Amino acid sequence: MGKVNVAIIDTGCANITSVRCAFERICDDVTVTRDQDFIRAASHVVLPGVGTAGAAMEKLALFDLITFIQSLTQPVLGICLGMQLLTNSSQERSVNCLGLIDTKVSAMKNSDNLPLPHMGWNQLTHLIPPLFNGIDDGSYVYFVHSFAVPTGAFTAAQSDYGQAFSAAISQNNFYGVQFHPERSGKVGAQILKNFLAISATQEKIDS
Amino acid sequence: MLAKRIIPCLDVKDGMVVKGVQFRNHEIIGDIVPLAKRYAQEGADELVFYDITASSDDRIVDKSWVERISEQVDIPFCVAGGIKTIEDAAKILAFGADKISINSPALANPQLITDLTHEFGQQCIVVGIDSYFDRDTGLYQVKQFTGDETKTRTTQWQTLDWVKEVQSRGAGEIVLNVMNKDGVRDGYDIEQLRLVRDVCNVPLIASGGAGEISHFYDVFAKANVDGALAASVFHKQIIEIDALKRSLNQDKIEIRLC
Numbered sequence: 162m163g164k165v166n167v168a169i170i171d172t173g174c175a176n177i178t179s180v181r182c183a184f185e186r187i188c189d190d191v192t193v194t195r196d197q198d199f200i201r202a203a204s205h206v207v208l209p210g211v212g213t214a215g216a217a218m219e220k221l222a223l224f225d226l227i228t229f230i231q232s233l234t235q236p237v238l239g240i241c242l243g244m245q246l247l248t249n250s251s252q253e254r255s256v257n258c259l260g261l262i263d264t265k266v267s268a269m270k271n272s273d274n275l276p277l278p279h280m281g282w283n284q285l286t287h288l289i290p291p292l293f294n295g296i297d298d299g300s301y302v303y304f305v306h307s308f309a310v311p312t313g314a315f316t317a318a319q320s321d322y323g324q325a326f327s328a329a330i331s332q333n334n335f336y337g338v339q340f341h342p343e344r345s346g347k348v349g350a351q352i353l354k355n356f357l358a359i360s361a362t363q364e365k366i367d368s
Numbered sequence: 369m370l371a372k373r374i375i376p377c378l379d380v381k382d383g384m385v386v387k388g389v390q391f392r393n394h395e396i397i398g399d400i401v402p403l404a405k406r407y408a409q410e411g412a413d414e415l416v417f418y419d420i421t422a423s424s425d426d427r428i429v430d431k432s433w434v435e436r437i438s439e440q441v442d443i444p445f446c447v448a449g450g451i452k453t454i455e456d457a458a459k460i461l462a463f464g465a466d467k468i469s470i471n472s473p474a475l476a477n478p479q480l481i482t483d484l485t486h487e488f489g490q491q492c493i494v495v496g497i498d499s500y501f502d503r504d505t506g507l508y509q510v511k512q513f514t515g516d517e518t519k520t521r522t523t524q525w526q527t528l529d530w531v532k533e534v535q536s537r538g539a540g541e542i543v544l545n546v547m548n549k550d551g552v553r554d555g556y557d558i559e560q561l562r563l564v565r566d567v568c569n570v571p572l573i574a575s576g577g578a579g580e581i582s583h584f585y586d587v588f589a590k591a592n593v594d595g596a597l598a599a600s601v602f603h604k605q606i607i608e609i610d611a612l613k614r615s616l617n618q619d620k621i622e623i624r625l626c
């Protein structure tokens with residue numbers, strides 16, 4: 162198993178510190194950077210994000226990161242808005258996203274008069290490995306969002322808030338979680354550990 | 369199902385956690401980071417840190433403790449106190465806070481809510497409302513500068529109107545602090561919270577009045593709030609968070625057990 166090191170893409174967004182701290186609690190080699198050579202050489206890449214999809218895509222364009230992220234081959238984890246950016250597009254002001262996971266983001270419906278944003282601890286179900294290895298069905302994680310990916314072929318975990326939606330998605334080497342594992346206690350830490358174990362597993366298969 | 373949130377509130381003054389009764393005579397409780405860590409371990413769903421002196425003293429205090437919390441705590445937390453500009457908010461969010469809460473500055477300049485929402489997204493902008501029930505007039509009134517008794521003033525806003533206004537400006541969550549109940553520990557103001565819930569389409573957090581476990585049950589079951597905030601009952605260990613959550617769970621309130 163190769164050395165695990167995490168590159169967190171510095172998108173200039175607000176939750177980078179909490180994401181960095183969460184990885185630092187489980188890994189001793191974590192860097193926040195926009196250096197493309199450094200990111201490409203990292204064993205694991207994280208795309209954080211809060212705010213709006215349009216503003217975030219503008220930032221990625223500004224930093225010349227769009228085609229770069231699309232070309233990455235190691236495991237990449239998008240968190241919250243970072244997950245939404247991995248999809249084809251977001252209904253939030255009709256923004257084109259990175260197109261790495263073949264699905265779309267749409268506005269959550271205000272059904273049953275439930276308050277929006279969907280904010281707080283909600284349960285994960287329909288869990289698919291490897292991201293959710295060892296996580297019990299019904300475990301709680303922390304969400305804050307008003308837009309979501311419907312459930313579909315690339316759903317890796319579900320949650321329910323008036324409607325079922327994708328709590329996590331994955332395709333090829335790209336993984337995304339709608340919730341905040343960096344703020345989801347022990348369950349969140351386990352999911353981040355599972356993410357860091359992904360390439361190790363693949364290397365074992367390759368050798 | 370989305371769980372109801374139990375939220376210890378840590379009032380911060382000069383880098384220490386304090387809590388007074390009805391906003392007066394603040395007594396020091398302890399250091400911020402160890403207390404925050406303890407609550408996270410005991411099952412708190414979220415933490416709120418209010419710098420209660422900041423707005424009144426017309427300053428923004430040293431916030432480096434925010435990053436120390438972010439390093440050691442793995443649950444969401446919100447910081448309030450003296451945030452008057454986009455730059456103030458950016459700094460605190462960069463230190464790792466998940467949300468910022470504005471109160472007095474929002475009353476002085478409601479446009480601030482709109483601007484913060486556009487800059488950082490609705491999800492991290494909380495508006496705190498200090499509401500006071502005036503028994504003489506029968507009105508719920510919004511107070512400003514409640515961190516300092518000598519500077520506290522009654523605004524022109526009635527509570528329900530202000531709740532609607534802040535939502536129209538994009539607030540992502542509302543914390544309703546009932547001033548008559550602060551530190552009194554005889555239960556949340558269910559009647560007022562119900563009125564607010566009826567006009568509140570974003571998450572609503574109840575604050576003020578928690579004294580025993582049944583008060584939490586009541587505020588969730590009768591006022592349907594999303595979270596319940598409390599301070600002294602947790603600081604003074606009158607209620608243990610774990611026991612509280614087990615009790616609520618037994619009583620069929622949706623809760624995250626740790």
